[in-house]
Amino acid sequence: MRKRVTGGRVFDPANGIIDQVRDVVLEDGRIIADPGPGGSEEVVNASGCIVLAGGIDLHSHIAGGKVNLGRLLMNEDRALFPEPFGDFCGCGGGRAAPTTHATGCRYSQMGYTAVFEPAVVGANARHAHLEMADIPNIDTGGFLVLGNDDFLLRLIAMGEGQQAINDYVAWMLKATQSCAIKIVNPGGINAFKFNGRNLDLDEAGPFYELTPRRILNTLQRAVTELGVPHPIHLHGCNLGIPGNVKTTLATMGATEGFPLHLTHIQFHSYGTEGDRHFSSGAAEIAEAVNAMPHISVDVGQIMFGQTVTASADLMSQYRNHSIADPKKWIGMDIEMDAACGVVPFNYRDTSFVNALQWAIGLELFLLIEDPWRVYLTTDHPNGGPFTSYPHLIRLLMDKPFRDHHLRQIHKAARSHTRLESISREYTLEEIAVVTRAAPARTLGLKDRGHLGPGARADVVLYEDQPDREAMFAHPRIVMKDGEVVVVNGEIVALTEGRTYAVHPPSDPLMDKRLERWFDEAVGLKSSHYQIADGEIRGGQGPEIVELKP
Amino acid sequence: MSSGETTEAGAARIVRDVVCGFCGLGCDDIEVSVAGRVVTPRKACADAARLLARGDAPPPSPRVNGAPASLAEAASAAAAHLKAARSSVFSGLGADLEGLRRLYDIAMVAGASIDHSASGGLFANLDRLARRGWIAATLAEVRNRCDLLVVFGDDPAASFHRLFERIMPVRTGEGGDAAPLFAPSGRRVVMIGAPFSDASRKVLAGHELSEILLPPEQVATAAALLASALAGRDIGAVDVLSGTAGASLAELADLLRAARYSVFTWNAATLPQADAAAVASSASEAVDLLSPTTRAAVLPLGGRDNVTGAHQLALWRFGYPLRTAIGAGTARHAPDLYATAAALKDGDLLLHASAFRPDPAPEFSAGPVIALAHPDTSFAREPDVFIPVGTPGVDHPGHVFRMDSVVCLPLQGLRPAELPSLAEAASAILANLGRGA
Numbered sequence: 001m002r003k004r005v006t007g008g009r010v011f012d013p014a015n016g017i018i019d020q021v022r023d024v025v026l027e028d029g030r031i032i033a034d035p036g037p038g039g040s041e042e043v044v045n046a047s048g049c050i051v052l053a054g055g056i057d058l059h060s061h062i063a064g065g066k067v068n069l070g071r072l073l074m075n076e077d078r079a080l081f082p083e084p085f086g087d088f089c090g091c092g093g094g095r096a097a098p099t100t101h102a103t104g105c106r107y108s109q110m111g112y113t114a115v116f117e118p119a120v121v122g123a124n125a126r127h128a129h130l131e132m133a134d135i136p137n138i139d140t141g142g143f144l145v146l147g148n149d150d151f152l153l154r155l156i157a158m159g160e161g162q163q164a165i166n167d168y169v170a171w172m173l174k175a176t177q178s179c180a181i182k183i184v185n186p187g188g189i190n191a192f193k194f195n196g197r198n199l200d201l202d203e204a205g206p207f208y209e210l211t212p213r214r215i216l217n218t219l220q221r222a223v224t225e226l227g228v229p230h231p232i233h234l235h236g237c238n239l240g241i242p243g244n245v246k247t248t249l250a251t252m253g254a255t256e257g258f259p260l261h262l263t264h265i266q267f268h269s270y271g272t273e274g275d276r277h278f279s280s281g282a283a284e285i286a287e288a289v290n291a292m293p294h295i296s297v298d299v300g301q302i303m304f305g306q307t308v309t310a311s312a313d314l315m316s317q318y319r320n321h322s323i324a325d326p327k328k329w330i331g332m333d334i335e336m337d338a339a340c341g342v343v344p345f346n347y348r349d350t351s352f353v354n355a356l357q358w359a360i361g362l363e364l365f366l367l368i369e370d371p372w373r374v375y376l377t378t379d380h381p382n383g384g385p386f387t388s389y390p391h392l393i394r395l396l397m398d399k400p401f402r403d404h405h406l407r408q409i410h411k412a413a414r415s416h417t418r419l420e421s422i423s424r425e426y427t428l429e430e431i432a433v434v435t436r437a438a439p440a441r442t443l444g445l446k447d448r449g450h451l452g453p454g455a456r457a458d459v460v461l462y463e464d465q466p467d468r469e470a471m472f473a474h475p476r477i478v479m480k481d482g483e484v485v486v487v488n489g490e491i492v493a494l495t496e497g498r499t500y501a502v503h504p505p506s507d508p509l510m511d512k513r514l515e516r517w518f519d520e521a522v523g524l525k526s527s528h529y530q531i532a533d534g535e536i537r538g539g540q541g542p543e544i545v546e547l548k549p
Numbered sequence: 550m551s552s553g554e555t556t557e558a559g560a561a562r563i564v565r566d567v568v569c570g571f572c573g574l575g576c577d578d579i580e581v582s583v584a585g586r587v588v589t590p591r592k593a594c595a596d597a598a599r600l601l602a603r604g605d606a607p608p609p610s611p612r613v614n615g616a617p618a619s620l621a622e623a624a625s626a627a628a629a630h631l632k633a634a635r636s637s638v639f640s641g642l643g644a645d646l647e648g649l650r651r652l653y654d655i656a657m658v659a660g661a662s663i664d665h666s667a668s669g670g671l672f673a674n675l676d677r678l679a680r681r682g683w684i685a686a687t688l689a690e691v692r693n694r695c696d697l698l699v700v701f702g703d704d705p706a707a708s709f710h711r712l713f714e715r716i717m718p719v720r721t722g723e724g725g726d727a728a729p730l731f732a733p734s735g736r737r738v739v740m741i742g743a744p745f746s747d748a749s750r751k752v753l754a755g756h757e758l759s760e761i762l763l764p765p766e767q768v769a770t771a772a773a774l775l776a777s778a779l780a781g782r783d784i785g786a787v788d789v790l791s792g793t794a795g796a797s798l799a800e801l802a803d804l805l806r807a808a809r810y811s812v813f814t815w816n817a818a819t820l821p822q823a824d825a826a827a828v829a830s831s832a833s834e835a836v837d838l839l840s841p842t843t844r845a846a847v848l849p850l851g852g853r854d855n856v857t858g859a860h861q862l863a864l865w866r867f868g869y870p871l872r873t874a875i876g877a878g879t880a881r882h883a884p885d886l887y888a889t890a891a892a893l894k895d896g897d898l899l900l901h902a903s904a905f906r907p908d909p910a911p912e913f914s915a916g917p918v919i920a921l922a923h924p925d926t927s928f929a930r931e932p933d934v935f936i937p938v939g940t941p942g943v944d945h946p947g948h949v950f951r952m953d954s955v956v957c958l959p960l961q962g963l964r965p966a967e968l969p970s971l972a973e974a975a976s977a978i979l980a981n982l983g984r985g986a
Contacts, residue, residue, distance in 0.1 A: 065955055068864045072679050075882070078868035082879060089878035091657050092868050099868045123687065126957040130646060130948065131865050150730065193694065195809065195844050207731065331684035333846060334955055336693065520726040522689045523715055525566050525577045528958055535959065
């Protein structure tokens with residue numbers, strides 16, 4: 001059945017359409033060129049609404065082992081936020097580490113239709129995929145964590161050529177059905193297994209004697225040469241450490257011309273100025289991002305309240321575990337691939353450090369000029385639950401609202417931020433870019449993040465309201481693949497999503513090599529590590545993202 | 550890709566690299582021969598061999614009140630009982646993730662508490678993990694890094710036959726990919742409790758073995774004393790343990806401080822029940838005390854019949870571990886109320902699911918019994934509904950978690966699927982409850 005969304009103000013920045021009243025026509029799960037009136041079609045009245053493509057979150061920890069450990073630790077949060085009763089209740093809940101069903105429903109209720117799990121550890125990939133298959137109403141994909149895996153570090157340390165690295169990366173992407181490569185603390189997680197406690201960009205790690213810079217550059221070259229659309233998605237060195245702004249700036253300068261995505265950059269933008277030796281490095285970072293067109297970032301905004309942090313970066317999480325709140329945490333070294341650390345946090349506006357972290361995130365959003373290179377994230381749940389996005393959007397769009405909140409935070413933090421002097425307010429067009437068009441573009445999803453003919457019929461109608469938080473929390477209508485799944489912020493239908501993956505080719509010799517590695521070093525058959533297409537979503541198989549030529 | 554590299558050997562087909570889902574160790578290099586319905590293990594530990602072997606008997610049919618019935622009739626009868634029940638108890642839960650998903654779907658629609666037959670050890674460990682946490686390592690990390698392994702309780706090889714072969718191999722030759730990559734080839738293994746079995750001594754030849762022999766009831770005290778010694782207390786003079794164990798533990802503490810990556814392991818299911826949680830806690834404490842200066846981790850053993858998968862799925866579906874009551878849009882986690890034995894005291898229906906082995910259903914007489922179980926299961930009381938189901942990894946494919954909670958393995962069907970999988974049986978029941986699967 002054809003649907004005509006009519007009378008709404010369309011914001012489709014990918015196609016240069018900004019605030020134009022026009023029809024969007026949907027058929028068979030796709031947006032089609034308007035065939036004009038006639039034929040049978042269902043009319044969806046969008047008057048009073050803005051019309052956007054479905055939201056895309058490119059960095060949100062929604063599935064896999066570390067999320068489940070988060071759920072285990074966050075039983076009080078789970079009990080406080082049960083799913084609402086009704087036809088679409090999944091007997092789950094939770095806000096910091098919500099259950100699968102709740103995750104899909106809450107995202108869908110905000111107008112999101114695709115979410116990417118940014119830290120799939122190879123050995124845990126099958127688990128992550130089984131969990132993602134249980135999340136309704138959103139499409140998903142995983143970024144594979146490399147850069148601390150012993151096989152790769154051995155290859156680099158033994159001086160193997162780039163071709164061998166590329167074959168390995170291609171093999172791993174396909175084996176784990178992932179759609180991009182994430183590096184978490186390059187070499188650092190591995191160093192911690194050898195009792196290394198810090199590893200800076202140009203410091204050689206233990207055992208392999210490789211610097212994070214070398215690991216980063218090697219993998220940047222690999223994804224570029226393989227044609228993986230999304231550049232290396234980097235969680236850099238020294239997360240959370242005051243003074244790490246220097247490392248972050250050095251990392252941006254270390255890219256050898258390759259594009260680079262720096263994730264949750266808020267946690268990497270800290271200086272050491274002032275009497276508390278903790279200051280905002282946002283201005284320097286923003287200046288560098290503005291000057292370097294090959295750099296993109298997502299912010300990892302922190303939001304005040306209870307959450308849980310879940311990261312592959314056990315080196316950093318071990319450093320942070322003493323400030324766990326509540327006082328419990330879990331760490332794990334994982335299968336020659338990576339690690340994880342899960343630490344509950346309660347960000348308080350009365351804490352100088354937390355308040356300044358909050359301000360630093362907003363400074364970054366507001367000082368980075370090109371919205372196509374900054375994506376809206378809280379690094380869910382690490383900076384705060386994704387359900388806080390409507391509030392965050394209002395903070396960005398509404399200067400008086402922002403100033404009101406700024407006045408509530410720790411007094412000393414206020415004097416350490418220039419936030420009050422920044423007058424910028426995000427426009428609806430910019431929100432459409434940072435939550436839709438830009439993430440789709442960087443992930444290589446040509447049929448997402450826009451409303452042109454051929455796009456997936458993921459369309460969201462938000463009633464234009466001065467209270468942008470209320471507006472983005474309760475869309476009037478959300479359509480997923482052309483089907484209405486949310487009306488007035490309430491779930492009205494559940495659909496199954498799809499899973500994105502890239503399958504670059506690799507030399508069959510790499511199969512042999514990895515067979516031996518898995519047999520001898522890992523103690524598991526390589527054939528059982530690899531995830532078959534038929535294992536994705538109960539036989540549906542992955543949706544393959546096209547490689548760049 | 551999955552297991553099932555096959556060659557023909559006369560009428561029988563040899564299947565290599567079979568994945569085993571029984572004990573939780575997740576060995577995936579099993580070899581069997583298959584001829585028609587007959588499965589004959591060729592390379593497997595004793596338990597796996599017993600549980601994989603199949604004769605030529607045709608599959609039994611479902612039964613309703615003891616009389617043969619079709620799957621559709623049995624599913625309809627089961628659904629009628631579930632609809633009438635007010636307090637259903639789902640026990641066993643020995644199933645692959647596909648079967649568990651459908652069982653949890655039934656619980657959501659019909660209302661039920663869920664618990665696994667092997668969850669005793671898991672909950673002893675959760676007492677520490679969920680309340681305080683720990684630092685753990687997966688099998689391959691232990692295999693390659695551990696230079697000092699401390700084992701509490703009985704020799705774990707009795708339950709996990711190939712454990713030491715998997716996690717403490719002796720390196721043969723230099724260089725290459727052979728484990729251990731980062732530990733000396735001669736490593737140290739210390740038993741605190743029972744002695745090594747002869748078989749374990751053989752597997753561990755080449756490592757330095759020592760034993761601190763104690764009666765089972767003293768293992769938890771020894772674990773606590775070891776943690777005390779690591780905290781810097783003088784335990785040499787403490788004489789609550791038999792013989793010279795106190796002094797031996799003090800020496801072990803020194804070795805642990807000097808080790809590069811020590812690992813503490815225990816099987817909570819075989820420790821005296823009251824002590825299992827204490828051992829988990831002391832082992833985790835020991836890791837915490839070592840971690841500021843060196844690396845250490847725990848490796849809790851367990852995972853029988855995919856209890857780890859049942860736990861993981863409950864967490865991601867409901868946000869709680871097992872021993873949770875599901876239904877009417879809510880989930881209520883109360884381990885004391887919903888452990889199988891406790892839940893049955895107030896239950897009015899028992900659904901027993903056990904696809905991996907013919908485990909008997911728990912005793913229950915206060916209401917109907919539905920069994921989705923291994924065809925060889927013998928019942929003290931004929932269930933009201935019995936649907937014999939296939940075994941994942943024998944009769945049909947499926948997924949199970951390994952004991953370390955990280956690796957999820959694909960099981961392969963070995964012989965023609967004549968029995969319904971537990972997922973198929975549960976789906977048939979769901980359809981009768983008005984819910985498509």
